[in-house]
Amino acid sequence: MKAAVHHVYGPPEVVSIEEVPAPVPQNGEILIRVYASTVNRTDCGFRSAQYFISRLFSGLLKPKNKTLGCEFSGEVVEVGGGAVEFRVGDRVFGYDDDAFGGHAEFKVIGRQGGVATIPEGMDYSVAAALTEGSHYALCNIRSAKVKAGDVVMVYGASGAIGSAAVQLLKHFGTYVVAVVGTSHVELAGSLGADEVIDYMTQDFTQTPHRFDFIFDAVGKRSFGQCRPLLKSKGIYISTELGKRSENIFLALITPLWGGKKVLFPLPTIKKEDVLFLKGLAETGKFRPVIDRKYPLAEIVEAYQYVETGQKVGNVVISIRDIS
Numbered sequence: 001m002k003a004a005v006h007h008v009y010g011p012p013e014v015v016s017i018e019e020v021p022a023p024v025p026q027n028g029e030i031l032i033r034v035y036a037s038t039v040n041r042t043d044c045g046f047r048s049a050q051y052f053i054s055r056l057f058s059g060l061l062k063p064k065n066k067t068l069g070c071e072f073s074g075e076v077v078e079v080g081g082g083a084v085e086f087r088v089g090d091r092v093f094g095y096d097d098d099a100f101g102g103h104a105e106f107k108v109i110g111r112q113g114g115v116a117t118i119p120e121g122m123d124y125s126v127a128a129a130l131t132e133g134s135h136y137a138l139c140n141i142r143s144a145k146v147k148a149g150d151v152v153m154v155y156g157a158s159g160a161i162g163s164a165a166v167q168l169l170k171h172f173g174t175y176v177v178a179v180v181g182t183s184h185v186e187l188a189g190s191l192g193a194d195e196v197i198d199y200m201t202q203d204f205t206q207t208p209h210r211f212d213f214i215f216d217a218v219g220k221r222s223f224g225q226c227r228p229l230l231k232s233k234g235i236y237i238s239t240e241l242g243k244r245s246e247n248i249f250l251a252l253i254t255p256l257w258g259g260k261k262v263l264f265p266l267p268t269i270k271k272e273d274v275l276f277l278k279g280l281a282e283t284g285k286f287r288p289v290i291d292r293k294y295p296l297a298e299i300v301e302a303y304q305y306v307e308t309g310q311k312v313g314n315v316v317i318s319i320r321d322i323s
């Protein structure tokens, strides 16, 4: 089968398309014929190993999982003994940052906690983008314990995480102020934001609102900049470590002060999260924003584009022509 493979850590150009043996499902595993995947920041992080800590999971000197692609959608084509949840022919989507493998024509998955059937009528491209940004958003929103009526800022609402966060926060009944660049103001409004600040023409710190939760979804700001905008018990969460990894230290110290605090939750994904996101997709409350689509053969270009930091929502990889 064709797969995008990287044998060493490094820039997008370390990835190439190779012929590799198709995986065979073992006991408890399912084999998926992959139709679509995404190139996202998680794939980029594990490919570059820019943060050394990721090597503790992916291999100290070279990558254990040579084919990335944590998001996938496709069709179950074989079921290993003991795997009872899915049947041959099921259209499925999901997330797997243990074994990855979505950037290939076939993928096996054992732990099926991150897999669910595709909502009726949804195409493979959209289904492939249902889980990455949204599960990070969900995890952070849950950690902040938001409740209906809370006032929340989503800083950087045009990325995969931010665009999902706006939609999820609206579902949870919060008042959302989204901060985006000029070209994404309309998008942020269409996602449901109650107010939109254009960071290119306005100073977001001049907003009259005070926030229960500021979610820096692109990790471009700091607790120091956002602190004056928080209510007395307000919470700041960033998707990045911050300058000199300050967000880790602040997450250890600020909760002890009893006032405004930083949290740095470790993202997890459980079956109920995937089903929750699927449920929101089915009712039209969540739809992943899709920016560009690339064929598998152009995956290096897809990585290069994602790493410009300019993608809007998600970048889909078509693994198989389904037209």
Ligand SMILES: NC(=O)c1ccc[n+]([C@@H]2O[C@H](COP(=O)([O-])OP(=O)(O)OC[C@H]3O[C@@H](n4cnc5c(N)ncnc54)[C@H](OP(=O)(O)O)[C@@H]3O)[C@@H](O)[C@H]2O)c1
Pocket: 040, 041, 042, 043, 045, 046, 133, 136, 155, 156, 157, 158, 159, 160, 161, 162, 179, 180, 181, 182, 183, 184, 199, 217, 218, 219, 220, 239, 240, 306, 309, 310, 311, 312, 313
């Ligand atoms: N290491 C990991 O495993 C991992 C995994 C997932 C996510 N993350 C981190 O999470 C963050 C978000 O990732 P993502 O995939 O959701 O989105 P992303 O690709 O990082 O975000 C792209 C969007 O951010 C906007 N943006 C860029 N600079 C901005 C600024 N100064 N203020 C406001 N918006 C700005 C861009 O639009 P404009 O420039 O046009 O405004 C673009 O639409 C990233 O920092 C990523 O590294 C890390």
